[in-house]
Amino acid sequence: MAAIFAQGLAKHFTPEIKAVDGIDLAIEPGQIFGFLGANGSGKTTTVRMLTTLLRPTAGRAEVSGLDVENHAGQVRASIGVALQEAGLDDIQTGRELLTLSARLYRVPSSQMKARVDELLRIVDLEESADRALKTYSGGMQRRLDLAAALVHRPTVVFLDEPTTGLDPISRDAIWRYVGELNRTEGVTFFLTTQYLEEADRLADEVAIMAAGKIVAQGSPAELKASIGTDVVSLRIGSDEDLTRASDAVRRFEGIEDVRVVDDAVICYVRDGSSAIAALVLLLDGANIRPREVTLSQPTLDDVFLRKTGHHMEADAAADAKVRKSS
Amino acid sequence: MTAVFTDTYYLMLRALRETIRQPALEIGNVFIPIFFFAVTVGAIGSSAARAFGVDNYTGFQMPIAVLQGVAGAAGVAGIATVTDIERGYFDKLLLTPAPRISLALGRLAADVVRICILSAFIVFVGLLFGSGMETGVLGIVVLVVMAGAFGLAYSGIGMALALKTGSAQAAQLGFLIFFPLLFLSPAFAPKEYFAPWLEFLATINPVTYIVEGMRSLVLEGWDAAAIAKAFGAIFGMGVLTMSLVLWGLRGRTA
Numbered sequence: 001m002a003a004i005f006a007q008g009l010a011k012h013f014t015p016e017i018k019a020v021d022g023i024d025l026a027i028e029p030g031q032i033f034g035f036l037g038a039n040g041s042g043k044t045t046t047v048r049m050l051t052t053l054l055r056p057t058a059g060r061a062e063v064s065g066l067d068v069e070n071h072a073g074q075v076r077a078s079i080g081v082a083l084q085e086a087g088l089d090d091i092q093t094g095r096e097l098l099t100l101s102a103r104l105y106r107v108p109s110s111q112m113k114a115r116v117d118e119l120l121r122i123v124d125l126e127e128s129a130d131r132a133l134k135t136y137s138g139g140m141q142r143r144l145d146l147a148a149a150l151v152h153r154p155t156v157v158f159l160d161e162p163t164t165g166l167d168p169i170s171r172d173a174i175w176r177y178v179g180e181l182n183r184t185e186g187v188t189f190f191l192t193t194q195y196l197e198e199a200d201r202l203a204d205e206v207a208i209m210a211a212g213k214i215v216a217q218g219s220p221a222e223l224k225a226s227i228g229t230d231v232v233s234l235r236i237g238s239d240e241d242l243t244r245a246s247d248a249v250r251r252f253e254g255i256e257d258v259r260v261v262d263d264a265v266i267c268y269v270r271d272g273s274s275a276i277a278a279l280v281l282l283l284d285g286a287n288i289r290p291r292e293v294t295l296s297q298p299t300l301d302d303v304f305l306r307k308t309g310h311h312m313e314a315d316a317a318a319d320a321k322v323r324k325s326s
Numbered sequence: 327m328t329a330v331f332t333d334t335y336y337l338m339l340r341a342l343r344e345t346i347r348q349p350a351l352e353i354g355n356v357f358i359p360i361f362f363f364a365v366t367v368g369a370i371g372s373s374a375a376r377a378f379g380v381d382n383y384t385g386f387q388m389p390i391a392v393l394q395g396v397a398g399a400a401g402v403a404g405i406a407t408v409t410d411i412e413r414g415y416f417d418k419l420l421l422t423p424a425p426r427i428s429l430a431l432g433r434l435a436a437d438v439v440r441i442c443i444l445s446a447f448i449v450f451v452g453l454l455f456g457s458g459m460e461t462g463v464l465g466i467v468v469l470v471v472m473a474g475a476f477g478l479a480y481s482g483i484g485m486a487l488a489l490k491t492g493s494a495q496a497a498q499l500g501f502l503i504f505f506p507l508l509f510l511s512p513a514f515a516p517k518e519y520f521a522p523w524l525e526f527l528a529t530i531n532p533v534t535y536i537v538e539g540m541r542s543l544v545l546e547g548w549d550a551a552a553i554a555k556a557f558g559a560i561f562g563m564g565v566l567t568m569s570l571v572l573w574g575l576r577g578r579t580a
Contacts, residue, residue, distance in 0.1 A: 051421060077423040087414020091344045103336045104422035132347075148418070 001065045003029040003156050003188040004050060008059030010212075011045050019045040021212035022059060027190065027205070029155070032182050034203030034220075035192040036304065042212040043192040044084055047160045050190070051081050064156055077105070080149035080157040082142070084164065084192075090134035094125055094144050097133065098151055105152035119147040123177065139170025146177060156188045157181075163198060171198075178202060196300040206300065208307055215307040220300055227298040227306060229256045230272025232279055234265045235292040248286045249279055261311055268298075268306070330431070333424040337432020338439070341406065345440060355398040355444060360451055363391035366514070367455065378515050382545060385459075388452035389540035390513045392473050393533070395444045397504035400477045402440065403433035404484025404497035411492045416578070426575050430489065434481050434571075441477035445470045457544060465543040468553065472543075475560045476536055480504065482567025489574025507533040532559035 004027040011020045020042040027033045037043045048054040050061055052072040061068045064078040088097060098116045107115055120126045123143040133141065142162060149157055159178070163171040179202060181187045193199055199206050200220050207217040216223055234249070236242045245265045250258050254275060257268040269275040272295045283290060305311055345352065367384050375383040407430070410416040419429050449459075449466055459465050484500030491497075510527045511534040517525055528534045539556020542549040 053417060053420060073423055076421055079421075081418075081421045083414060083417055083421075085414055087416075087418050089340070089410070089413065089415045091347055092340065096340075096343070100336060100340055101418075101422070104333060104419070104424045106423065 001029075002026045002062070003031070004033070004061075004063050004190055006046075006050070006059065006061040009046070009049060009056055009061050010058040011042075011049055011054060012057045018212045020049070020056075023209075023212075023214050025061075025207070025214075027188065029188050030182070030186045031204045032178065032189040032191060032202050034199030034206040035190065035209060036194075036196065036199055036206055036300070037192070037209035038194065038308075038310075041209040043209055044160055046209070047081075047083075047158050047190070047192060051079060051158055052076055077152070078154060078156065080152070080154035082145045082149040082157075082159050082162055084160040088133050088141055088145060088148075091132060093130050093132055094120065094136070094140075095129040097144065098148055101148045101151045107152055115151060119150060122150075123147045124173065137170075139166050139173070142166060142170065142174060143177075146174065150181070150187075153185075154187070156190070158190045160192045161194060162191070164194060171195075175202060196304070200300055208304055210308040216303060223300060223303045224298045227268060227302055229268040229270050229298070230275075231296050231298055231302050232267040232269055232272050232276055233292075233294045233296070234267065234279065234283065234290040235263055236265060236288065236290055237263075241288045244286055245283055245288050245290070248282055248288070252279060252282055257306065259305055259309070261305065266302075266305065268302075329423075330425045330428050333428035334431040334435055337419075337424075337428060338435040341403075341433050341436030342439060344406065345402075345436070351402075352399075352440070352444075355395055356447065358398060359391040359394035359448060362394060363387055363448075363452070364455070366390075374515070378519060380516070382456075382458060384452065384455050385457040385544045386541065387514075388449065388455075388457040388544055389469070389537055390508070391452065392445050392448050392469070392540065393476070393504075393508065393537065395448050396441050396473050396477045396480065397501060397508070399441045399444050400437055400481040401484050401498060401501040403430075403437045403481045404486075404488040404500055405494055407433055407485060407488040408492060408494045408497050411488070420578065427572070430485055430571050430575060434478055434485060437481045438474045438478050442470050442474040445473035452544075459544055460547040461543045465548075469540050469543050472536065472540060472553075472556055472560070475557065475564070479560050479564035479567050482564065482571050486567060486570035486574040489571065490577050504533075507531055510534075511537045513537060532563050535559035 004025055006023055006025040008022045008024065009020060010022045012018045023046065035043050045054065049056050050063055050068060052068050052075050055069065063075050066075045066078065068075050095116060098119060099112065102112045102115060120129045123146060125140060125144055128136065128140065136144065146162065163174050175198065178189055182189060191202065203220060205219055206223060207214045234245060236245050242260060242263065242265065246258055246260050249255060249265055249267050254270050255267055259266040267279060276293060276295050280290065280293060301311055367387050371383040375381065380386045407416065449469060453459065483503060484497045487500055488497040510531045512528060517528050520528060535555040536559055539552045542552035
């Protein structure tokens with residue numbers, strides 16, 4: 001039995017706005033499943049349907065073998081959820097919030113205090129447990145939110161962009177907790193993220209979401225291998241040269257694909273180490289001097305670029321910039 | 327069914343904790359009705375008593391001060407629910423196995439507790455002002471229970487608007503509805519002195535029966551008909567507003 005299963009799952013807010021447009025999922029128990037996509041790709045809507053917060057327009061979904069529409073209450077009892085932007089009650093203390101969560105999740109009274117203390121220790125919040133949440137940093141709130149999601153020892157946990165906006169230390173701490181829980185307790189994680197490094201480091205399997213559809217799915221290694229080429233990135237000075245460089249490298253024998261992103265021409269070539277010199281010579285023949293040339297193995301960002309036509313990291317950075325300025 | 331009561335209780339405690347930690351928010355709810363009570367009785371008490379044939383205008387006004395206090399305090403559940411929605415905490419609560427109705431009832435129950443304490447305090451101040459209480463201590467208890475029940479029914483308006491719209495401005499509309507209802511009731515003069523059109527509106531206004539029920543406890547002694555009408559009006563309002571709350575809750579998970 002899959003821990004999370006979806007078939008033709010869709011949410012159309014209007015006939016034109018198809019937030020999720022018929023996706024299929026089958027996530028095995030004990031997996032960490034990375035759900036990648038830029039803002040607005042449908043990740044959060046998918047999580048809200050799988051966690052019973054939104055009713056699907058079409059299709060069906062099961063979590064822990066329970067239909068999310070017909071057994072919503074049982075689904076809620078079996079899952080833990082940390083939503084995007086830790087939504088906490090800042091007048092309560094950390095301990096009070098966890099205790100209330102434990103009560104609402106029916107943790108037996110005899111175990112409640114021990115469980116709350118254990119979770120506070122796991123997320124390194126013992127010392128600040130009796131402070132009001134309004135005094136917590138963003139990272140502390142996220143850690144507490146994760147603890148609240150785990151209070152009833154759920155077998156399936158949904159984390160919606162758990163590290164967005166966090167500093168590297170807090171992000172690393174969240175990754176460590178997720179990895180440990182998955183290894184030691186076999187918890188299944190459904191993790192949406194804009195950070196490819198996060199998915200690469202944690203996820204057993206990854207799906208890439210764009211415009212409400214899953215455009216690629218597999219293990220990070222499989223997805224990267226599916227590109228089948230090396231990646232040569234040529235940073236060019238001017239826009240005019242960029243166009244000419246792109247046209248020039250397309251004529252190179254052995255090139256699989258060419259993408260222009262920002263000020264770079266990205267070339268997908270077999271045997272990149274041999275091709276790199278030839279590509280530079282080709283540009284030199286067109287009187288174009290690249291400012292920087294790099295050769296790399298494909299990353300998940302390259303997979304994302306091939307599948308969606310744009311860089312995910314750039315989207316995430318732009319989103320972060322918008323959030324910061326607003 | 328047990329879960330509804332236990333989860334409502336836990337969520338009520340959480341809401342009351344908020345009140346204890348932000349006591350300044352209650353100052354207006356205490357001060358405004360007592361201020362208007364003192365000013366009304368001081369300014370027109372003696373002339374109104376002569377004009378309307380009311381011997382004890384302080385006692386006549388005391389239930390109005392209680393109802394003003396109820397109206398102010400009863401807005402908290404809706405506004406606090408909007409805050410929870412805006413913070414994202416309401417979604418966290420929706421994700422728990424707690425019965426949906428408990429999420430609303432927890433806050434409404436906290437309003438009832440606050441309203442009962444506030445009403446008892448206003449009655450105490452009224453007694454100091456010389457309002458008297460014909461039905462004695464038991465009458466005070468019935469009046470406070472009546473205020474709490476009215477508060478529960480009345481809080482439902484703000485709660486339903488909060489759940490349906492997620493907007494603080496909309497939730498506050500619930501508070502504003504009270505004043506037309508109060509002024510269309512025999513708040514300042516007996517209904518017999520009203521113009522016919524106002525008397526008709528007062529007759530179909532449920533607040534009229536609550537005012538008269540409370541007033542009977544203060545001025546007349548035990549009047550079963552007046553008390554029954556008051557609780558009947560509260561029950562009718564409650565059925566309507568709790569239906570709206572359920573409608574709002576359904577909308578939150580659509």
